Amino acid sequence: MPPRSTSVLRLLRPGPRPAAALVAAIAAATALPLAAPQITRRFVDDAVAGASTRHLTLIALAYLALAVAGQAARMVTAWLASRLAWDGTNRLRERLARHALGLDLAFHGRHTPGEMIERVDGDVVAVADFVVAFLMDVVASVLLLAGVLVIVFGVDWRIGAALLAYCLLIGFGMARAQRLAVPSAARSRAASARLFGLLEERLAGAEDLRANGAGEHTVRRFHQVNARLYRAEVNDARVGTTLLAGTSVAFAAGTAIMLALAAWTLTSGTLTIGTAVLIFQYTLMVRTPFERLIDQIRQYQAALAGLARIGGLLAERRTLTDGTRPLPGTGPLGLSLDGVGFAYPDDDEQVLSGITLTLAPGETLGLVGRTGSGKTTLARLVLRLYDPTEGVVRAGGLDLRQADPASLRRRIGVVTQDVQLFGASLRDNLTLFRPPPDNEVLEEVLRDVGLGDWLAGLPDGLDTRLAGVSAGEAQLIAFARAFLADPGLVVLDEASSRLDPATERRIEHSIDRLLRNRTGVIIAHRLSSLSRVDKIAVLDQGKIIEYGRRADLAADPGSRFGRLLDLAGVSR
Numbered sequence: 096m097p098p099r100s101t102s103v104l105r106l107l108r109p110g111p112r113p114a115a116a117l118v119a120a121i122a123a124a125t126a127l128p129l130a131a132p133q134i135t136r137r138f139v140d141d142a143v144a145g146a147s148t149r150h151l152t153l154i155a156l157a158y159l160a161l162a163v164a165g166q167a168a169r170m171v172t173a174w175l176a177s178r179l180a181w182d183g184t185n186r187l188r189e190r191l192a193r194h195a196l197g198l199d200l201a202f203h204g205r206h207t208p209g210e211m212i213e214r215v216d217g218d219v220v221a222v223a224d225f226v227v228a229f230l231m232d233v234v235a236s237v238l239l240l241a242g243v244l245v246i247v248f249g250v251d252w253r254i255g256a257a258l259l260a261y262c263l264l265i266g267f268g269m270a271r272a273q274r275l276a277v278p279s280a281a282r283s284r285a286a287s288a289r290l291f292g293l294l295e296e297r298l299a300g301a302e303d304l305r306a307n308g309a310g311e312h313t314v315r316r317f318h319q320v321n322a323r324l325y326r327a328e329v330n331d332a333r334v335g336t337t338l339l340a341g342t343s344v345a346f347a348a349g350t351a352i353m354l355a356l357a358a359w360t361l362t363s364g365t366l367t368i369g370t371a372v373l374i375f376q377y378t379l380m381v382r383t384p385f386e387r388l389i390d391q392i393r394q395y396q397a398a399l400a401g402l403a404r405i406g407g408l409l410a411e412r413r414t415l416t417d418g419t420r421p422l423p424g425t426g427p428l429g430l431s432l433d434g435v436g437f438a439y440p441d442d443d444e445q446v447l448s449g450i451t452l453t454l455a456p457g458e459t460l461g462l463v464g465r466t467g468s469g470k471t472t473l474a475r476l477v478l479r480l481y482d483p484t485e486g487v488v489r490a491g492g493l494d495l496r497q498a499d500p501a502s503l504r505r506r507i508g509v510v511t512q513d514v515q516l517f518g519a520s521l522r523d524n525l526t527l528f529r530p531p532p533d534n535e536v537l538e539e540v541l542r543d544v545g546l547g548d549w550l551a552g553l554p555d556g557l558d559t560r561l562a563g564v565s566a567g568e569a570q571l572i573a574f575a576r577a578f579l580a581d582p583g584l585v586v587l588d589e590a591s592s593r594l595d596p597a598t599e600r601r602i603e604h605s606i607d608r609l610l611r612n613r614t615g616v617i618i619a620h621r622l623s624s625l626s627r628v629d630k631i632a633v634l635d636q637g638k639i640i641e642y643g644r645r646a647d648l649a650a651d652p653g654s655r656f657g658r659l660l661d662l663a664g665v666s667r
C-alpha cells in the first residue's frame with residue numbers, strides 16, 4: 096500500500112476501548128455459530144442412544160439460545176463496526192473538507208465542485224463501506240473458515256484434509272469467476288455514470304434548454320444513454336446469474352462429496368451419526384464466508400482507489416505562503432500595484448502585464464475594459480486569491496505576500512455579481528455563519544442598504560429562511576454583508592445584469608455609502624458608476640491603456656474614457 100494510504104488509514108484508527116469491544120464482538124460472532132454443530136451432534140447421538148424427551152428438549156433449547164446469541168453478537172459487531180468506521184471516516188471527511196477549503200484558487204480552478212464532492216464524500220464512503228465490510232466479512236469469515244477447518248481436522252484428519260482441498264478449489268474458482276464478472280460490471284457502472292452525468296448537466300441547464308426548444312433533443316439523447324445502460328445492466332445480470340448458478344452447483348457437489356466421505360467413515364465404524372451430521376453442517380457453513388470474501392474483492396479495489404485519491408488530495412499543498420504581518424487595523428487602506436504581471440497556473444498566456452497604479456486611502460478606482468481584458472483577474476490579485484507572477488501588490492503599504500491572511504480577509508472585502516445565498520436564515524446569510532451582532536445592528540444595516548421594507552415583509556424577520564430572492568435583493572444583501580464586515584478596501588464587481596430602475600437606484604445609493612471612507616476598486620459595467628470614482632483605468636488585453644484622474648480624462652477630448660462617455664450620450 097502506498098505510504099499516503101497508510102497515513103489516511105491512521106486517521107481512521109479507533110481508540111483502544113472501542114477497538115477492544117469490537118474484537119470481543121467479532122470473537123463472539125465467530126465462536127457462537129461454530130459451537131452450534133457440536134450441539135446438533137450431541138442431540139443426534141443422544142437421540143440415537145434413546146435419551147429422554149426432556150433431555151433432548153434441553154439440548155434443543157440450548158441450540159436455540161446459541162443461535163439467538165450468535166445473531167445478537169453479529170448485530171453488535173455490525174453496530175460497532177459501522178460506528179467505528181463512521182467515526183473514523185467523519186474525522187477523515189472533516190480533515191479533507193478543511194484541507195480542500197484551505198487550498199488556493201489555482202487548485203480549485205483545476206478541480207470541479209463535482210469532483211471535490213466525489214473526493215470528500217464518494218471516496219470516503221467507499222472507504223467507510225470497506226472498513227465495515229472488512230471487519231464484518233473479511234475478518235469474521237477468515238476466522239470462521241479457520242475455526243471450521245480446525246474443528247473438522249480435529250474430528251477426522253482425512254475429512255479435514257478433504258475439506259481444506261475443497262475450500263482451496265472453491266476459493267480459486269470463485270476468484271476466477273469474479274474476475275470474469277469485472278468487465279461487465281465496469282461497463283455497467285460506466286454506463287450509469289454517463290447517464291447521471293447527462294442528467295446533471297441537462298437538469299442544470301433546464302431553463303436554457305426549454306427556452307431554446309432543445310427539449311426534444313435532450314429527451315432523445317436521454318433515451319439513447321438509458322438504452323445503453325439497460326443493455327449493460329442486462330449483460331451484467333446475465334453474467335452474474337451464470338456465475339451464481341455455477342457456484343451453487345460447485346457448492347452442492349462439494350457438500351455431496353463431504354456427505355459421501357462422512358457416510359464412508361460412518362460405515363467403516365470410525366464416526367457416529369451425530370459426527371456425520373456435524374461434518375455436514377460445517378461443510379454447509381463454509382459457503383457464506385466464501386461468498387462474502389469474494390464480494391469484498393470488488394469493494395477492496397474501490398476502497399484502495401479511494402484511499403489513494405484521498406491521500407493525493409491530502410498531499411496537495413497551498414502554493415500561496417501565509418505572511419504574518421497584519422494590515423493596518425482601522426481606516427481606509429491605500430492600494431498600489433507596481434509592475435504587476437500575471438499568468439494563471441498551468442497556462443502560458445500572460446493575462447496581465449506591467450500594471451502600475453496607486454490609490455490613496457479613501458480613493459476609488461473604476462476598472463473598465465472589454466470582456467476578457469483582465470479586470471476580474473486584477474481584482475483576484477487585490478484579494479490575494481493568487482499572487483502576481485511579476486511585481487508587487489500592496490495594501491496599506493504592505494506587500495500582500497507578507498500579510499497575515501486573517502487580517503487580509505478582515506480588511507479587504509469583496510462584493511461580486513454572483514451573490515451566493517445559502518439555504519439558511521437571513522441572519523446566517525448576512526453574517527456568513529459567524530456569531531451575529533445584535534438584531535438592531537443587522538436591521539439597521541438592512542435599512543441602510545434599502546432592504547428595510549423587504550425585511551418588514553418577511554414572515555420571521557431575520558430568522559426567515561431565504562428562498563426566491565430576486566437578483567436585486569441578493570445584490571443588496573451582499574452589500575449588507577460588506578457593511579457588516581467593515582473592510583478598509585472593497586473590491587466591487589458590479590452586477591452587469593439588467594435591474595429595474597428603482598433597484599438600480601437603491602444599489603447605487605448602497606455603493607455610495609459603502610465607498611464612503613473606504614478605498615474602492617470597482618469593476619464598472621455601468622457608466623453611472625464611473626461618475627463617482629476618483630480614477631479610471633482602462634484595460635485592454637491585460638495592459639493598462641489609459642489611466643488617470645476621472646476628471647482629467649473626461650476633460651481630455653482625445654481620451655478613450657471621454658469617447659466612452661460620448662458614445663453612451665453621458666455628459667462629461
Ligand SMILES: Nc1ncnc2c1ncn2[C@@H]1O[C@H](COP(=O)(O)OP(=O)(O)OP(=O)(O)O)[C@@H](O)[C@H]1O
Pocket residue numbers: 204439442446464465466467468469470471472473
Ligand atoms: N481561472 C482561470 N484560469 C485560466 N485562465 C483564466 C481564468 N480566469 C480567467 N482566465 C483568462 O484570463 C483572461 C482575463 O479574464 P478575466 O476574467 O480577468 O477578464 P474580465 O475583463 O474580468 O472579463 P469579464 O468582463 O468578461 O468578466 C481571459 O483570457 C480568461 O480566459
